[in-house]
Amino acid sequence: MTQSIIVIGAGLAGLSAATALKNANCHLTMLEAAPQAGGKVKSWISEKDDTYIEEGAQFINTDMTQMVKLATSAGLSIVQTGSKPDGISIAAPEQAPISDELFDHEDELDDIVITRKEEDIPLSSLYNRLDITKDEQQLISSMYGELINVNPQLVSAAGFLSIHKRFASMQDDTTHQVAGPLSHLVGHLLKQLPTVHFSEPARSIFSDEKGVTVQTDKQEYQADGVVIAVPPAVASKLTYSSNLVSHFKQALDSYINGSIIKITWEYETPFWEELKGRDEVIHMAEATFTTPQGISVQDTSARGINNRLTMFIGADLAEELATKKEDDVVRIAEEWLKEAVGERAFTYSRRHVSTWVNDPLCGGGYGAAVRYGSMIAPYELLREPYARTVFASSELTKEFAHHMEGALRAGKYAATSLLSFLKKKG
Ligand SMILES: Cc1cc2nc3c(=O)[nH]c(=O)nc-3n(C[C@H](O)[C@H](O)[C@H](O)COP(=O)(O)OP(=O)(O)OC[C@H]3O[C@@H](n4cnc5c(N)ncnc54)[C@H](O)[C@@H]3O)c2cc1C
Structure with a gap:
């Protein structure tokens, strides 16, 4: 049976989740609050020449295999920093x-x-x-x-x-970088996905036995499951059904931007x-x-x-x-x-x-930190599906937290675990 999934957020975690879900033949709806994809991956590109400057993320190392693979498939090489x-x-x-x-x-x-x-x-x-x-x-x-x-x-x-x-590496995290604007990698991922609903922030998420409903200012979307690929301190500002509040809210509130x-x-x-x-x-x-x-x-x-x-x-x-x-x-x-x-x-x-x-959509900083005095490992709870809902962002990954590589891995993990969760539901 084809599963229908809503992916909220088109940063690297959301794009990676969407790619995995598309490869598993799911029916996808993608919602992005900003007018463009990429989130904290944002390249300034000169209109006069081919100069570019990364406004957000920039570096990788050669153990960051998903990033290296993505750059290679987008036709860009890797250079030393x-x-x-x-x-x-x-x-x-x-x-x-x-x-x-x-x-x-x-x-x-x-x-x-x-x-x-x-x-x-x-x-x-x-x-x-x-x-x-x-x-x-x-x-x-x-x-x-x-x-x-x-x-x-x-x-x-x-x-x-x-x-x-x-x-998950013995190398420094800044040894290499992609020899071209990272926004090209975002564009490369987008090309293989259905059209994203840009400038359409998700406002509320409701989940019950039958499915999930995501509301935006424009429309209501229904699906079998949802990946919330939004950084946790930003996701904590959304509205959730009471079952999701009691399961996830304390973990979401454990993060500071x-x-x-x-x-x-x-x-x-x-x-x-x-x-x-x-x-x-x-x-x-x-x-x-x-x-x-x-x-x-x-x-x-x-x-x-x-x-x-x-x-x-x-x-x-x-x-x-x-x-x-x-x-x-x-x-x-x-x-x-x-x-x-x-x-x-x-x-x-x-x-x-x-x-x-204080970026209202990406949270600000390389990633959100766990607040002293809050839950000790909120990422463990948020990255596992519950009530047809799972979170994905670089903070939650098992490997390379707070890095682009972590965002890619978090997205893929969320997609795979949500699909096996839904399969068990039958
Ligand atoms: C200045 C800076 C330098 C960095 N340097 C590096 C580096 O050198 N190397 C490295 O690996 N990493 C670096 N990072 C970290 C890296 O950018 C992040 O780990 C990664 O890009 C996070 O991806 P993400 O998808 O988890 O989150 P994000 O990129 O924050 O994406 C979240 C997306 O969700 C969208 N969104 C938010 N709310 C909603 C809503 N309600 N509805 C729909 N969409 C919504 C946002 O608009 C955004 O597109 C840097 C970050 C910054 C800011």
Whole structure:
């Protein structure tokens, strides 16, 4: 029997779920609140030349097999990130090289196990459990502030550790990128799917023994099942039938949206290959700020294609800056950039700012974090079908949470598990 399924959200998780459902011969209805697909995958493409800048997601590594496969099938190759392979990480504004040993301490996180709510602590207290100095704690605190995009005092350490443990690779997550706009991958997925109802947000979802009903401002849709491919803190704002509320609502409410501002500068030459460090000439690949915290600057060049530095400003600092005019944000950010790489910071040929703060549709930040004091593993509940309904988003995946790869895997998992759930129902 052909199953009819509604997919809500056309970010990577929704597109991946829809692709799997279409391949299983389901009848699909796709609803997307925005006028375009992609969600946090959004490429700015120049109208004058073929330059593009990723406003949202950008990097992958070669263990992210679904992303590599998608890029290949869309006819795009993968290139390395960074102007050269031998760059080092520094702490700014001191310009002190960060020793590899600090990154080794991250392995200690694998040994910390928090399985009960009573054992949970705020992420900000987790640093105390690592065998590191006060200065290193400050550095780690800054790194996590940028990485998680939420004030570490509000974030569950258990939730953070689970993201760390679900990162199914020994490689760094920024080693590679696609040699072309990621929006082309979105377009490639869309080509194989039925027409999406754009600018049509789902408002309410009702489920009973007979099926599901999804209401938008324009129409009511009925189907056998629904995949809600919307980030959890955004999905918590939708209206649900009482059975769905009692099963899912506490888990949805366990998430807080992140905040990130991404600023990319393009240069004629990668001058950060020869920076005057404290004692010697260094090649900077990445700088983490200790004051203020929650900022990093990375060599984000697509090797052989462009020379770029990108600043990521996370959490409270991003929220504060998001209240200012873009010109003021840039002025402040460029002063920080100068602290990291010197006066040549101002010699850029192009600059692009994107702000992901309190985004009503995508949530903001790389992904939503689990709130300290809430459910300990809400992702485990949300990714399993109940009453013909299942959630999918990068936060919920078993592998590569908070990454594009995770969104693709979450979508596929949701589609497959919903179909087997419906099959059992008969
Ligand atoms: C600045 C930035 C940098 C990042 N960098 C990287 C990176 O380098 N590498 C990496 O792997 N990942 C990165 N990420 C994370 C990555 O973008 C996400 O993990 C992934 O794209 C999330 O996909 P998703 O489908 O789960 O959610 P989303 O992309 O948020 O998609 C959700 C979709 O649901 C839609 N929607 C919301 N509400 C409704 C509704 N009521 N009805 C219908 N539709 C609705 C939204 O409009 C959106 O299209 C970055 C993210 C940001 C913001």
